[in-house]
Amino acid sequence: MIGCTDLEIQVKNFPERGFLVLPGFLPGTLVDRLMPEVDRWVDTGLRKLSIEACSLSEDATPPAVELEMAAHAELAAYPPLLELLADESLLGPSFVFHHLHSDRRPPGGAGKSWHHDYEQRPQRDRELPMVHALHYIGGLRPGMGSLAVLPGSHLRVAEKDEMSALGTARQPGEEVVDDLPRGSTVLLHSALFHTRRAARGPSGTGPRYMVDASYCRTGAPWPPVKPYWRAVLAVGRTLEPARGRWPELFSDRHFSPYAPSARRPSA
Ligand SMILES: [Fe+2]
Numbered sequence: 650m651i652g653c654t655d656l657e658i659q660v661k662n663f664p665e666r667g668f669l670v671l672p673g674f675l676p677g678t679l680v681d682r683l684m685p686e687v688d689r690w691v692d693t694g695l696r697k698l699s700i701e702a703c704s705l706s707e708d709a710t711p712p713a714v715e716l717e718m719a720a721h722a723e724l725a726a727y728p729p730l731l732e733l734l735a736d737e738s739l740l741g742p743s744f745v746f747h748h749l750h751s752d753r754r755p756p757g758g759a760g761k762s763w764h765h766d767y768e769q770r771p772q773r774d775r776e777l778p779m780v781h782a783l784h785y786i787g788g789l790r791p792g793m794g795s796l797a798v799l800p801g802s803h804l805r806v807a808e809k810d811e812m813s814a815l816g817t818a819r820q821p822g823e824e825v826v827d828d829l830p831r832g833s834t835v836l837l838h839s840a841l842f843h844t845r846r847a848a849r850g851p852s853g854t855g856p857r858y859m860v861d862a863s864y865c866r867t868g869a870p871w872p873p874v875k876p877y878w879r880a881v882l883a884v885g886r887t888l889e890p891a892r893g894r895w896p897e898l899f900s901d902r903h904f905s906p907y908a909p910s911a912r913r914p915s916a
Contacts (some may be wrong), residue, residue, distance in 0.1 A: 663738045667803040667841035675727070675784065675832035682720035683786050687858050690715065691753045703875055707907055710877045715751045715860075716884040725749055725862050726888055730782060730834070731895060740778055740866045745903040746885055747779065748874050749862040756854055760792055760847035763812035763820070765803070766863070767840035768872050770908070772808050779839035779865040786858035788831040794848040794857050795827030796835065803840035817844045839863060856865070867897055868907035878907060 659669035675683075690696045697711050702711035715721045722796060724730075734740045747768065768777055789795065799820060826835055837843060848857065865871045875881065878901075885899030886892065897903070 660733070660736055660738050663836070663838070666800040667838040668754055668798050668800065669836050670826060670829070671834040671836070673830045673832055674729070674834040675724070675786070676888060677832065679720060679727070680786055680832040683724060683784075683860065686718040686720050687751050687753050687786065687860070690718065690751050696752065701878055704909075705876060706843060707876045707879075710880045714877070714881050714884060716881060716888070717750050718751075719740055721749065721860065722884075722888050723750060724784060724860060724886065726895070727896065728729055728853055728894075731766060731898070733836075734782075736781060738860060739780055740864060742895055743867045744864045745867055745871070745900060746882070746898050747863040747865050747871060748878070748881070749860065751860045752858075754794060754848070754857045754859070756793070756856060758848045758857065760794070761818040761820040761845040762810075762814075762816050763799075763842050763844045764809050765807070765840045765842050766809065767803070767838075768865075770807050770871060770872055774806060775804065775840055777866045777868050779871070780862045781837045781839050781861055783837065784860040784862070785829050785833045785835070786831070787858070789825045789827060789829040790854050792849050793827070793854045795846045797823045797825045797846060798837065799823055799845050800840045802842040803838040805867065807840075807842075817846050850867065865903070867903050872901055873904050873907045876907050876909075878904065 656669075656671075663669055695711070699711040699714065702709055715723060734744060735742050766781055767775075783796070797817075797819070799822060812891070829835075848854070882899045882901045
């Protein structure tokens with residue numbers, strides 16, 4: 650578990666660096682329930698159907714959304730995470746849930762080029778922060794598909810794919826996260842450039858379980874990324890304890906109308 654002093658330093662530095670790492674942030678009991686939910690989400694085809702629904706009309710909804718799974722719902726509104734996000738160095742006290750993706754990637758999975766995931770069309774400013782929580786449910790080992798970030802790159806206004814021509818190549822100043830215990834979380838300012846390196850094995854590293862959830866400071870309309878975004882938020886509004894302590898967390902009044910995006914964001 651990360652030490653309090655270390656956490657305080659990371660939080661203080663978040664506005665400048667744009668990320669922080671929380672080894673073993675999630676309790677084992679929650680991780681134990683999340684992993685079979687991810688397996689079911691992937692193995693039954695529900696994940697595939699949820700992706701396919703992104704190309705349908707706003708009236709169409711997939712047979713299930715991630716927040717309907719009990720442990721995923723608990724993760725989205727995990728009180729220690731929300732309290733941390735409420736710090737003024739991250740999102741501040743008023744923020745809204747944006748979306749959540751759940752996935753299990755096989756050993757040897759492909760990488761993802763340098764990009765960021767800040768939702769703004771076109772990209773024009775960084776006045777309101779958006780944060781992605783990358784939950785490495787099963788942990789991360791060298792060779793499993795490491796995360797590399799460019800500290801401070803969120804301060805520059807750029808399109809999401811501005812660095813895509815670089816692929817996943819090493820960059821000056823990058824920092825690599827490749828060894829985390831089970832139930833670890835990385836918080837990224839969503840505009841921070843990052844890449845997922847290809848999983849190179851060795852065999853035995855196992856699949857990479859990851860749930861990513863994102864949250865936005867309120868104050869301007871945010872673009873949704875799924876046509877069925879209202880249905881997701883409606884599920885969120887049924888959750889406890891979110892309704893009491895965090896009345897804006899699943900409110901749909903903080904979003905602009907849905908417009909299809911060129912690609913589906915992911916970590
Ligand atoms: Fe990403």
